[in-house]
Amino acid sequence: MQQNSILLLFLILAALATITFLYIYLSSKNVELVKQGMENPLKKRFWFLLILFVVLSIFASVTIPKSPYYLFADETPAKVVHVSAMQFAFIMSENAIDPKRPSGQAIEVPANGLVEFRVTSLDVNHGFAIYNPEERLITQTQAMPGYVNRLRYKFSEPGTYKIFCLEYCGMAHQGMRASFIVK
Numbered sequence: 585m586q587q588n589s590i591l592l593l594f595l596i597l598a599a600l601a602t603i604t605f606l607y608i609y610l611s612s613k614n615v616e617l618v619k620q621g622m623e624n625p626l627k628k629r630f631w632f633l634l635i636l637f638v639v640l641s642i643f644a645s646v647t648i649p650k651s652p653y654y655l656f657a658d659e660t661p662a663k664v665v666h667v668s669a670m671q672f673a674f675i676m677s678e679n680a681i682d683p684k685r686p687s688g689q690a691i692e693v694p695a696n697g698l699v700e701f702r703v704t705s706l707d708v709n710h711g712f713a714i715y716n717p718e719e720r721l722i723t724q725t726q727a728m729p730g731y732v733n734r735l736r737y738k739f740s741e742p743g744t745y746k747i748f749c750l751e752y753c754g755m756a757h758q759g760m761r762a763s764f765i766v767k
């Protein structure tokens with residue numbers, strides 16, 4: 585119900601914006617000035633927008649497939665790690681999650697193998713950010729209640745990797761951290 589009214593509001597605003605732009609476009613045609621011999625400014629604008637559109641389309645078609653959403657999309661992961669974020673901890677398990685029974689063992693993942701993290705949250709939105717042994721942020725996703733976000737990565741360097749929450753989630757947010765080992 586609420587979604588429908590938001591969609592309706594969006595459609596009304598989109599229609600208003602279209603009418604406004606159409607009005608500006610039609611009122612700026614200056615037919616009289618063109619008749620008097622002035623160069624039609626709309627032609628220049630048309631070519632500018634066409635070239636801009638072509639350049640941006642080429643740019644987008646090259647860069648979008650390289651976005652992390654498609655990273656290792658057609659490979660089977662060597663290891664799957666289930667992650668449940670909660671105030672104020674990460675529960676990580678090699679089996680599908682049972683939040684009442686965390687494994688307690690440190691998670692180990694293979695170096696150079698494809699690792700898939702299946703990340704969700706048991707309460708509010710959290711961040712799931714992985715830092716390498718030099719404490720540089722290398723990849724991250726959101727932990728959201730009701731959703732499982734897949735994060736795929738290949739860790740080339742063995743060592744202890746840290747996980748921090750990057751989404752402010754409450755009073756003890758800064759203490760929300762975990763780690764795993766790449767071997």
Ligand SMILES: [Cu+2]
Nearest residue numbers: 749751753757
């Ligand atoms: Cu947090």
